[in-house]
Amino acid sequence: MKLGMKHRTYGQQKALWGFIYVLPWLLGFLLFFLVPLITSLRYSLSNIEAKSDGIKITYIGFENFINALTVNTSFNRTLTDSIVNVVVNVPLIVIFSLFLAVLLNQKFVGRALARSIFFLPVILASGVIANLEMNSLVQELVQQSASGGSSSGIGTFEMERFMLQAGVSENIVLYLTGAVDRIYTIVSQSGVQILIFLAGIQTISPQLYEASKMEGATGYEAFWKITLPMVSPLILVNVIYTIVDSFSSSQMTELIKTTGFNNFDFGLSSAMAWLYFIAIMIILSISTYIISKRVFYQD
Amino acid sequence: MILARLLSIESWKRGLWSIVRLVLIAGLSFVILYPILQKISTAIKDKSDLYSPIVIYVPEHYSWDNFKKAISIMDYWQTLINTFSLSTMTTLLTAASCALAGYAFARLKFKGSGLLFFGVVLTILVPPTTILIPIYMNLKDFSLLGLVPLLTGGKSINLLDSYWPFVLTSLTASSLKAGLYIFIFRQFFRGIPKEVEEAAYIDGAGVGTTFSRIMLPNAIPAIVTVLLFSFVWQWNDSFFTTTYLTSSNVMSLQLSSLPHNLSIMLEGGVATNKDPFYMSMVQDTGILLAILPLVIIYLFVQRYFVESIERTGIVG
Numbered sequence: 001m002k003l004g005m006k007h008r009t010y011g012q013q014k015a016l017w018g019f020i021y022v023l024p025w026l027l028g029f030l031l032f033f034l035v036p037l038i039t040s041l042r043y044s045l046s047n048i049e050a051k052s053d054g055i056k057i058t059y060i061g062f063e064n065f066i067n068a069l070t071v072n073t074s075f076n077r078t079l080t081d082s083i084v085n086v087v088v089n090v091p092l093i094v095i096f097s098l099f100l101a102v103l104l105n106q107k108f109v110g111r112a113l114a115r116s117i118f119f120l121p122v123i124l125a126s127g128v129i130a131n132l133e134m135n136s137l138v139q140e141l142v143q144q145s146a147s148g149g150s151s152s153g154i155g156t157f158e159m160e161r162f163m164l165q166a167g168v169s170e171n172i173v174l175y176l177t178g179a180v181d182r183i184y185t186i187v188s189q190s191g192v193q194i195l196i197f198l199a200g201i202q203t204i205s206p207q208l209y210e211a212s213k214m215e216g217a218t219g220y221e222a223f224w225k226i227t228l229p230m231v232s233p234l235i236l237v238n239v240i241y242t243i244v245d246s247f248s249s250s251q252m253t254e255l256i257k258t259t260g261f262n263n264f265d266f267g268l269s270s271a272m273a274w275l276y277f278i279a280i281m282i283i284l285s286i287s288t289y290i291i292s293k294r295v296f297y298q299d
Numbered sequence: 300m301i302l303a304r305l306l307s308i309e310s311w312k313r314g315l316w317s318i319v320r321l322v323l324i325a326g327l328s329f330v331i332l333y334p335i336l337q338k339i340s341t342a343i344k345d346k347s348d349l350y351s352p353i354v355i356y357v358p359e360h361y362s363w364d365n366f367k368k369a370i371s372i373m374d375y376w377q378t379l380i381n382t383f384s385l386s387t388m389t390t391l392l393t394a395a396s397c398a399l400a401g402y403a404f405a406r407l408k409f410k411g412s413g414l415l416f417f418g419v420v421l422t423i424l425v426p427p428t429t430i431l432i433p434i435y436m437n438l439k440d441f442s443l444l445g446l447v448p449l450l451t452g453g454k455s456i457n458l459l460d461s462y463w464p465f466v467l468t469s470l471t472a473s474s475l476k477a478g479l480y481i482f483i484f485r486q487f488f489r490g491i492p493k494e495v496e497e498a499a500y501i502d503g504a505g506v507g508t509t510f511s512r513i514m515l516p517n518a519i520p521a522i523v524t525v526l527l528f529s530f531v532w533q534w535n536d537s538f539f540t541t542t543y544l545t546s547s548n549v550m551s552l553q554l555s556s557l558p559h560n561l562s563i564m565l566e567g568g569v570a571t572n573k574d575p576f577y578m579s580m581v582q583d584t585g586i587l588l589a590i591l592p593l594v595i596i597y598l599f600v601q602r603y604f605v606e607s608i609e610r611t612g613i614v615g
Contacts, residue, residue, distance in 0.1 A: 014406075014407050014408075014409075014506060015407065015408065015410070016409070016410035017403075017407055017506035017507070018403040018406075018407025018408060018412060019403075019407075019409050020408045021399040021400060021402060021403035021407060021510075022399075022400050022403045022404070022412065022415060024396045024399065024400070024470065024471050024472055025396060025397075025399075025400035025419075025471060025472040025473070025477075025481065026415065027471050028396075028467075028468065028470075028471025028472050028477075029415075029418055029422065029471075029472030029473060030418075031437075031471065031473075032307075032430075032434060032437075032467075032468055032471065032473040033418075033421075033422055033425075033430060034418075035433070035437070036430035036433035036434045036437060037425065037429065037430050039433035039434075039436075039437075040429055040430055040432065040433045043432065043433065050532055095365075100327070103320060103323065103324065104324075106320070108317060108320060108324075114324050114328060116597075117328045117331055118327070118328070118331065120331055120332075120594075120597070121331060122531070123531050123535075123590070123593050123594070123597055125498065133454055142367065151364070158515050179566070183330055184330055184333075184334075187327060187330055194311070230440060242425075244424065245422065248426055248428075252428070253426070253428050253538070256428045256431070257431070260431070260432045261435075266432050269432060270429075270432060270433075273426070273428050273429040273430075273431075273432075274429060276323065276428065276429070277425060277426060278428065280426065281424070284424070
């Protein structure tokens with residue numbers, strides 16, 4: 001009886017070790033996630049005054065939220081901007097990365113080189129570098145002199161007219177030409193997604209393709225009937241990843257940070273962060289709901 | 300006859316498709332590489348070439364001037380060492396703690412581990428902005444639920460502007476995007492056959508030995524993926540770094556304050572020196588210098604990188 005350790009069953013021992021292994025994460029989760037999350041909720045519902053002897057927190061109800069939505073000049077605009085951005089970009093990024101993954105999965109000369117180029121954005125398009133790149137003056141100067149002084153949108157303008165005359169709906173045309181103009185943003189944000197899709201495509205068993213080829217399916221049909229259903233769970237994964245990723249690099253983050261650290265309005269800043277979180281959650285759950293109904297699972 | 304014609308149409312189609320593919324891939328590769336090439340072209344240009352109408356990409360006068368300026372303003376070598384040590388440290392600690400947690404969530408189930416894993420998913424979904432301010436306050440008066448004041452005699456310590464926030468968060472698997480890494484590890488460990496593990500148990504290995512001698516060597520693809528992602532993201536991260544560190548020289552910090560430092564430095568010189576295009580030129584050089592180490596590392600590990608994620612089983 002004294003040797004309690006020895007008398008544990010195999011399952012109990014594993015459970016004990018499991019808990020020990022999770023412990024570091026659990027500590028971090030409590031200390032750096034759960035407690036701050038609750039504190040942030042409390043801050044968002046109170047007025048915070050920083051004084052020499054510490055901070056004074058008084059409960060004021062939903063005033064901060066109302067303040068953010070009705071009084072603050074930039075919150076509504078930034079929030080709608082970033083939501084519109086996500087709604088516009090996410091389908092493009094997912095479709096584009098699926099297309100590229102299919103392309104990069106085929107055999108051709110220089111595939112290894114092409115692959116390593118396409119994953120380069122994973123390294124380059126994060127954090128400050130992407131931010132600084134956007135306002136590079138020299139880049140614009142060179143672009144201007146390269147295209148003969150005219151604006152760079154001229155190429156898509158021609159295409160736009162052409163497509164409108166061909167009778168394509170105006171909204172679709174604007175969406176597509178906008179996508180062409182934003183090609184760099186889209187390419188640079190789809191590195192990880194291409195990787196995930198590529199990995200998924202490679203797990204599809206080649207027998208399926210062989211069988212369909214025997215039955216006379218073209219490559220086009222094989223894509224819609226085999227590749228797409230087989231990677232559909234990953235479409236869900238990628239949509240979620242893209243939404244989370246594009247939200248974490250949006251203007252909103254900057255606004256929340258300046259409100260908190262430059263204006264020292266911690267209450268308002270927390271309220272903004274919570275509204276932002278709720279917005280993300282709504283978009284995530286809507287898109288998950290729509291996609292997960294169409295996802296094909298093996299079992 | 301008919302067969303031959305059919306064959307030729309097939310081969311025509313294939314040839315056409317490979318041309319289309321080539322154009323697409325070459326074009327998109329160009330889109331990706333263009334900013335880098337352009338930065339290189341800007342960086343080796345002399346200042347006089349900036350307004351020369353005949354110079355667009357290939358400079359007329361080559362010069363290392365921009366590099367020298369950017370290096371001196373960014374305090375490049377010191378910054379490089381600092382960033383490298385910071386990233387390496389957080390990467391190693393994060394990988395270790397996430398591997399432990401991932402293994403436990405995959406194989407060592409206990410009561411409530413499902414609920415805790417939901418917590419992991421939650422950490423992926425909640426934007427870091429939401430919890431930024433409380434974390435900041437927490438680190439500023441770090442008391443560890445009232446333990447630290449007991450040791451130091453009633454005073455909480457200020458952990459900001461040191462490497463401690465990074466050490467603590469990565470040691471406890473809650474640093475930048477750690478939820479994602481735990482997820483990757485869990486998926487991977489779930490993919491390793493149970494028999495391998497059971498064989499080890501039957502041979503008398505404990506949980507610890509099984510994990511370190513059997514499971515970890517099998518999980519090298521996942522480890523490489525996590526190490527790479529975590530290193531790169533830590534290197535580029537400005538969100539947490541600007542919050543935790545205020546005065547230390549780290550690459551992302553130096554980059555974000557480069558425009559400011561640049562204007563201060565040029566202010567002291569001749570008035571005409573302060574030219575927005577010239578500043579942008581040095582700034583581009585700075586970006587190039589900051590990503591250069593990453594690109595060099597990437598060149599060495601890219602093959603492994605691409606292959607490893609295919610084998611991590613995020614997919615399966």
